[in-house]
Amino acid sequence: MTVAEAFPAAGYEAPGYERQDWREVVRVGVMGGIVAVYLCLVGIVPVFDARPLISGVISLGEAALIGSLGVTGAVAARHAQTGPRNVVTAGAVAGLLAGIALSLLVIVGQLVNLRGFMLNASPQLYSLLTFGMGMAGAWIPVVAGALVGGFAGAFWLVPVRYRSPIVRGFLSILVLGLFAGLLRTPMLAAGLGQLARFLFAPEGLTVAGAVLTFVAVVGGRVVRQRLGVQGRLDALPEAQRRRLHVPFVALLLGIVVVLPLLLGPFFAQVIALVALYVLMGLGLNITLGLAGLLDLGFVAFFAVGAYTVGLLTSTAEFGLFDLPFWAAVPFAILFAMAFGAILGLPILGIRGDYLAIATLGFGEIIRILAGSDLLKGVLGGPRGIINIPKPIDVPSTNFLAGPVQIYYIAIVFAALIAFVAWRLRGSRLGRAWLAIREDEDVAEAIGINLIQTKLLAYMLGAAFAGLGGAVFAGLVGSIFPSSINLFVSINVAAIVIVGGMGSIPGVILGALFLIGIPELFREFSDYRFLFYGIALIAMMRFRPEGILPSRIVRRELHVAENAGPATVEADDPTPDRGTT
Amino acid sequence: MNARMLERITEFAIWTFLWTFRIVIVLVVVVGSFLTLASGKYDIDTWIRLAVTGAALGSVYALVALGYTMVYGILRMINFAHGEVFMGGAFAGYFTAIALDGAGFLNYSPVTALISVVLMIVVAMIISTLLAVIVERIAYRPLRNAPRLVPLIAAIGASFFLQYTFRGFFGPGVYAYPGVTFLSELVPIPLLQIRWVELLVIVSAIVMMTVLYLFVMRTRIGTAIRAVSEDKSTAALMGIDVNRSIVMTFAVGAAMAGAAGVLYALMFRQVTFFFGFIPGIKAFTAAVLGGIGNVPGAMLGGLFLGEIESIGPILFLDGLGVPSANQLKDVIAFTLLVLVLVFRPSGILGERVTKDRA
């Protein structure tokens, strides 16, 4: 046994001990620098700077910058050899390099006017990076980078069982800081004014609030660990653990039901929209998650449903029959399904990725036709159909007035669809879908009629999209062709994919993140799709099954990843060159 | 009603539907064209002009389609981010043009204008290639063995990422290329009404495509690319560096797209962060039209699509009395896409890489 083996944490550098890989550290540092400069130039740092995280202390933009420097340091230090000196040095060096990149940005920016080239290379950015000192302060990012990187590196010296709670603590500050302003207003109205003012500033947390959050979360996790809660949970037999879920689920359901009444009509509007997307996500979940058909033209059926309701119920010019909402909904679903059949029949023979493009084409065709002059006489053209009455006609003082009723309606429908989806999954049809998704040739060989089965999946997805459109028309009270766009399809697809294909809780989570958050934080709407893009790439790389996938999908996607090149052909359902 | 009957009914429904579809399309095309031509509203010069602009547009589509078709051939994947590479090239060309214009070089004489254009194209090609290689490295390479859907979604994510990165850097506005006076003048050819810029686009496209064709057919790297497209594992066994071939494919395709971006922007003068998306989809249509995986097919498909877009709405729909026929230009393009995918997925010059059984 060598001395190094005997005293592994002592940082003892024995001969033959692996040298610190400085090249790796430098590489991480440079990458970190590129990321930090990118964050500045793409506008995240300067724009988010307007939003305080901890009021008076640090803004969201500054937090992003420090976060990126910290992550750089942490990643570099992770690869370092053990020993406090090495770890901290690695982190500090990486952070230093990243800081140098930022300094270079400042220096170049002061010498050359980059503003004409890149919008965000502005004096505000430079002063942000140098605490207002401009060129004279160009050394600040370097030092800051080194310090932050070093601290982040030192993070690895913290005992393992405290690391996770600390990270959670910081994340909680981030999350609460974002929500602080939104929580403060209803709390003030509800008489919790003292508490609200203590914890939350008009935007962001107060210092006290931040400290309290951190302590509470870290303390909570540590206590949980000490008490060995996770171990005891794991030790329980499966059935008992399931039963423990029940009170949680019940509480969750209770919150879901009462939420809009607690939080007021603005929140109700947002979560009504979220519920709507959950509804559509569940529909796409059947088409995509169960049957594996990537439908990027979902918005076409959404449009059919919305316009059907509009045409049947509107009291204005283009309304045909002045029906009540509930009478129009079945028609909306029926027409959407019919369109699903019509559009689906010709294209369901097309393979995977081509199906995606073909459906995308359909979505665009429907969108253009909806707003076209050709159909202006029927569909209202660009001016759309207005005066669509709300589903439940109540006076405006009733608690059900406005978006609250849409919220409940959407929840009820979503629950219905979830139930249908759940039953279908366990049924023969559901298994047929899974078989098709795994391997079409084998599925056909065992007697599954591909066309019929795919068509059913497609039509069901269309039906639920139509339902979503119908509810949307009720929510907004009007339908314009501008509301029918590719982004609706992409949103729904992203919810299903990021949330977890084939899984209902996954779709709900996906909708909360991808729809709820951007709605709540309008300032970030410019960067919404940037985050989408990064999220999609990251998810596909690290967790392609989604955040909360169904077990089957997780098995499927992880097995394929872990397998080597030998299984490429095996996974490939169709031969590359048609030998048939 | 037993399962057998249901199956037969479904098959009958499909058969009827597809035939109705075919007939309607043929009717629209034939009757519409006849009525339009018979009305005499448009004279021969107009049609020639439309054909010329269609050819220029089609050349751009063809160049971009090449990237799609090559990547699909080698990785069986639709590179959704390709349209953004096109956009990136256009932006790079814009900044180069601004710099050249600021130096007074751009409009000094036709010769300097031509040199400037070449310079813009070169810069654009470099930037586009860089973008494509980065995207391949980060988003596609780790997913090479994943099920088909996964890289597709990653590609969509990459597309958004690039679009909104450019938006973040340069803002949501439109950037106008400085005018190159010599390019907007008419070429002194009798009968044909074509501008220098359109001639430039068509000629450049032909030149680049020929170079590419020779590259793919005659050089070692090109042969390697073709080998990897045909059978990855065997090629690897033969000692071909698969990774390098793939990166080369992306690079070459991107270079084509970058050049196409500059040419497109020279014709229409404006670039904005979103303007690569729809041309990207149309270029993919062109690639499928011509036969995916097939280089001459992409060229043909591009030209065909460009002409259909230019002439189609007027020829087919105007005669039928469709109001604002030009609004439905994209409908024609997408219908063409669906038609190709349904009825002849192997494309005009055909490669049986696409059709799954019905």
Add this chain to the structure above:
Amino acid sequence: MKFARVGALALAALLALSACAQGAASPPADELGVITVPAGEPINIAYWGVLSGADSTLGVDSQRGVEIAIEDKGGSLLDHDIVLKTEDGLCTPEGGATAAQKLAADTTLVGLIGSACSDETQGGIQTLTDAGLTTISPSNTRPSFTDADRDATFAGYARTAHSDAFQGKAVAEFVYNEQGLRTAATIHDGSAYAEALQQVFADEFTALGGEIIVQEAVSKGQTDMNPVLTSVAAANPDALYFPIFIAEGGYIAAQAREVSGLEDALLIGSDGMFSPDFITAAGPAAEGMYLSSPNFSAFQDAYASFLEKHTTKYGESPLSAFHAHAYDAANILFAAIEEVAVQNEDGSLFIPKKALRDAIFATSDHQGLTGVLSCSPSGDCGAPLIAVYEVTARETGGEWPPEAPVWPTE
């Protein structure tokens, strides 16, 4: 006995005190409710409109107009500070609906300026009207919003911008009367604004005696305009009216002269393209075309000093065309607040909402930047002065805005 007397005194004192308290703080009756602004608290108003995305210049421009109005008021009204909150409407009906919900939930809001895009108002107006709030829009131009027979959901809506019903009419008169042309074609871009505006133009032009020979459309993002221009040129119109936005408008302007049949046609657009960005996009080909817009020259003399303040405060010229309308909208709101607010002895204010709404709609002869404004019962407060400007070499050379309109000439 003693207790009874003490008790009676205490009761009397209590009653007296409560009477005093009530007497000082009893809000007037109002069917829509009363907003109480306690002493020391600010008067909250809000600006809602598109603040992000491609159309953000429209919203930001108007917001700045409101901010300058607040500054000119000294930042306070009736001894209370004025605080301006903002909400982003994203230029979509859903965005407007959500913004309206958020604003309606804030019970301290007194009045609103907004929205920027007509779509936002379409989505959000019901919520605001139901909440008893009143909003004055500086830039919505959709004709139906201030129609005499407009829907009850618009009861809380007024605007200082012109209705496109006036703009389309003005353009029609310019083309028919001033230019003497008899045939025209229109192109819209599928947006509600453009489609409505070109239809008004078409109807008015026909009413004057002209003929609309073709109405075409392009889609957003379309670049190759040659086919649609060919289609239009085949009918040989004297004039082509394309009231669309900068990108597509730029393409059309740049390509129109290259299409045989349109070389001599009169090209005219509207305020969606009235921006230096359009001139950049269209290039030198824009020279000789016309653009309609609110008549800046008819703005009162105070406009010049407004521009100075704007440049000083924001470091640039105004971004869009409706900042002055926003300034006027804010001042109409302030005047109405001053008129109906009940000032209490303790420094608090009561602002009855219905009375405020009525006061806004009753505004007459208000000296604004955009003219002398009076509001109609259906909320039309704008001075419908539309002018047509010509794009000359001066503008294509980089000077903006044009100095004087070519029509009407005063």
